[in-house]
Amino acid sequence: MEQRFVMKCGGSTLAALPDSFFADLRSLQESGVKPVIVHGGGPAISETLTKLGIESEFVNGLRKTSDEVLDVVEMVLAGRINKEIVRKIQHSGAKSIGLSGVDGKLIKAQPVASAAEIGFVGDVTDVNADIIAGIMEMGYIPVIAPIGIDDASQRYNINADTAAGAVASHLGVERMIVVTDVPGILKTVDGQKQVLPSVTVEEIEAMIASGEIYGGMIPKVRAAIQCIQGKVREVVIVNGDEPNVLSKAVLEGGIGTRIVR
Numbered sequence: 001m002e003q004r005f006v007m008k009c010g011g012s013t014l015a016a017l018p019d020s021f022f023a024d025l026r027s028l029q030e031s032g033v034k035p036v037i038v039h040g041g042g043p044a045i046s047e048t049l050t051k052l053g054i055e056s057e058f059v060n061g062l063r064k065t066s067d068e069v070l071d072v073v074e075m076v077l078a079g080r081i082n083k084e085i086v087r088k089i090q091h092s093g094a095k096s097i098g099l100s101g102v103d104g105k106l107i108k109a110q111p112v113a114s115a116a117e118i119g120f121v122g123d124v125t126d127v128n129a130d131i132i133a134g135i136m137e138m139g140y141i142p143v144i145a146p147i148g149i150d151d152a153s154q155r156y157n158i159n160a161d162t163a164a165g166a167v168a169s170h171l172g173v174e175r176m177i178v179v180t181d182v183p184g185i186l187k188t189v190d191g192q193k194q195v196l197p198s199v200t201v202e203e204i205e206a207m208i209a210s211g212e213i214y215g216g217m218i219p220k221v222r223a224a225i226q227c228i229q230g231k232v233r234e235v236v237i238v239n240g241d242e243p244n245v246l247s248k249a250v251l252e253g254g255i256g257t258r259i260v261r
Ligand SMILES: Nc1ncnc2c1ncn2[C@@H]1O[C@H](COP(=O)(O)OP(=O)(O)O)[C@@H](O)[C@H]1O
Pocket: 009, 010, 011, 012, 013, 040, 042, 179, 180, 181, 182, 184, 185, 186, 187, 212, 213, 214, 215, 216, 217, 218
């Protein structure tokens, strides 16, 4: 089986991912599946900024990023978090190489439209898919931190869901799996919160408008909508706590929320 997928691991769940999650990742890779990981780390960035006494705020879900904040974002994402994931994958027995979007100009970026207000926050303009494919061909799992770079060598802080969606689109994978701290998109039905097994773009837009999808779920569904306009067939949102969640999402289905065209 030759099946590639992009997995986005959110900062909400990274620290809590059990060893069995990485064992599952390894057995998937052994069965011929080729994973690519793009990770976040928002809570760890906020914690370090607080320790350093640097103020930071979010505007429409994006972190206001000054030069000083950008140093911390890069230090935490491309340093601590990226290497922690690489170590955990290696400990499971699989091979992994970690890099940020700066390495090999892997993620090219430009300032977001609201840059005048929020600083060095980027949108992805291109992804060097050859580097990722090359790492996978060597049998390594690529682990990518969402920092972008432009032609003038300026760095940008990119929302990890946005970066993962762009990587999935440029690689042309079939599936993106978004690992977070909720079992999927929740909707209140008859006073009870239920996981939606699948949602369409129209249903998502209605849930954003009604406030049922808010906060950190918004960049996930926006990235998902953008992905499925191209080659990506489905985006699945799952909880990292669920046993064998990756093999269930890749091989069986019927878990989390599927976002389809
Ligand atoms: N309809 C929804 N269903 C599930 N979670 C939602 C929904 N709307 C908003 N959320 C929020 O989105 C959060 C996940 O986003 P976020 O905290 O940014 O995670 P991550 O760090 O994994 O990117 C959930 O914990 C929940 O609070």
